[in-house]
Amino acid sequence: MFRSLLPLVIVFGVAATPSIADGARPIELKTTQFDLPDSDRMFPDGPGSDAINNNCLACHSADMVLNQPAMSRNAWTAEVKKMINNYKAPVAPEDVGTIVEYLVALKGAK
Template identity: 60%
Template sequence: MLRAVLAMVAVLSFVLFPYSGQAATITTLKSLKLDVPTSDAMFPAGPGSDAINNNCLACHSADHVLNQPSLSREAWQEVVSKMITAYKAPVSPDDVKAIVDYLVRIKGAS
């Protein structure tokens, strides 16, 4: 069995050796200049705006959050919890309730 495998490897090496130098060359990598839109917009003032501005603007623009669909309190709680647990958002535990309350006030489902 081992002899058969070694023989097959030898034959394939002999057959494929002439083609080993014909592999496609790797193209040169270039850095791209990419302009990412930025925003200095803050969340509208109100109860909890400091908490959401201090914790959420590191990853999201205010416009991104404000353009989300209106959700129930439970859904906003799940979203904030997901940001903390799944995405490791550095949200202060003391600010979670204020953030959820703020989101419910401005984007809560009626």
């Protein structure tokens, strides 16, 4: 019995729905201009700077990393692994230890 009423319910439902086109305004697109921070800064020279410059600058600036608080070796290791596993950072596996050592030397917790 309900199956025979289904087409009728659908027809009345569609007829009772106000037309979207009646009161819709056309979409207006506007050009917006903004400046992104530009940084060609590299990580400071030191043992491992090539590894971090080659692997990490593809995704973010050196300033972003250098402005982080000092962290322990375990915390820096977790951060590097997070970049690789969660954000799919294309870090060469052989460079992971070197990057962690560099970060600990530069921004390690005392």
